[in-house]
Amino acid sequence: MNKINLHEVSEYVGQNIGIFHQKRIRSLDVLKLSHVLKRKNPYLFRAKHVLTAEQIVKSLVDAHISSNEETLFGDWLEGLALFINERVYGGWKSGISGIDLEFDDDGVRNIVAIKSGPNWGNSSQIAKMRLDFKIAQKTLRTSNSGLRIVAVNGCCYGRDSRPDKGDYFKYCGQRFWEFISRESELYTTIVEPLGYKAKDKNEEFAASYSQMINRFTKEFMDSFCKDSGKIAWDELVRFNSSAKYFFLVYINDSKIIYL
Structure with a gap:
């Protein structure tokens, strides 16, 4: 058994915490509105009197991000634990x-x-x-x-x-x-080295997050809002729960539904 070198641990954290932030941002880049819409209960939004597309989108995305970050950071901490234990016990x-x-x-x-x-x-x-x-x-x-x-x-x-x-x-x-x-x-x-460049990384994440919220809100409004701006709850529930699977495709701004 060897004594842990705390400076070495701090260096490892500082050098590798960027991997976690990169995966956070990458997870936003590949996220699709249709995926998160199918995982959440549309009846709950209606029961809570949610009135705007952005409210629904933010609720969906924030829940996904929270769960996803817990997984990503758990995996990162596992790597840290393996690094430390290898140094001490082999x-x-x-x-x-x-x-x-x-x-x-x-x-x-x-x-x-x-x-x-x-x-x-x-x-x-x-x-x-x-x-x-x-x-x-x-x-x-x-x-x-x-x-x-x-x-x-x-x-x-x-x-x-x-x-x-x-x-x-x-x-x-x-x-x-x-x-x-x-x-x-x-x-x-x-704890301390986990904050290495955290401000810069979070600003980068915030920029990607804001763009995605705007993009998803527009997509949601195009698909599930009436011309008046009112949410078409029946269409949203059909998309989430209909026995017939369907998805939306846009061609020259025209909506085509495939069953």
Whole structure:
């Protein structure tokens, strides 16, 4: 086991946080209004007395962005955890399904499923993780029957006051970062470099976001608003929920509906 070099960790964060911002912006570039419209409940907008196209568009896009950013940043934090653990324990990205990290410590093989926060899944998803742990343990013992294996659900932020779950441990926030690094204050050390060039990157993101909101609002009005400007709720519900799939194509500004 090696002691973590905190300066090296800060350098890694500063050099790689741009990857997260690039993916955020790229996700906006490929997003389509039709995709987000089909994922949300049109009846809810009507029940909330939403009156403008921009209100609907912003609500749809903001919900998508929030969910997408959580996923993107979770993936980025997983990369950071792997980097740190490799430096301290020589850990590696696991090739076993459902397992993100493996490392050896004092004769024990730790298998880790990394999640963003403590409330990451429902009962079915947790049951799936437990099954993944059992399969991983069986796989590893096939090649080494005497191997001691500990399963861990590591969460990058948050708390869990009862880490011992019986067949696995759940370490959240400070406990998780200390578990993979043996550095008790690592969870606070990584905060500062996360802000590297954040202002510039967020301004770039804001520009892309504003353009997309304007573009989607126009597209929504062309497709789902009457000439008076009133929202055509029946058309919106049909697009979202009709048994017959259809999509809109524009040719020389004329709307053509394909069933």
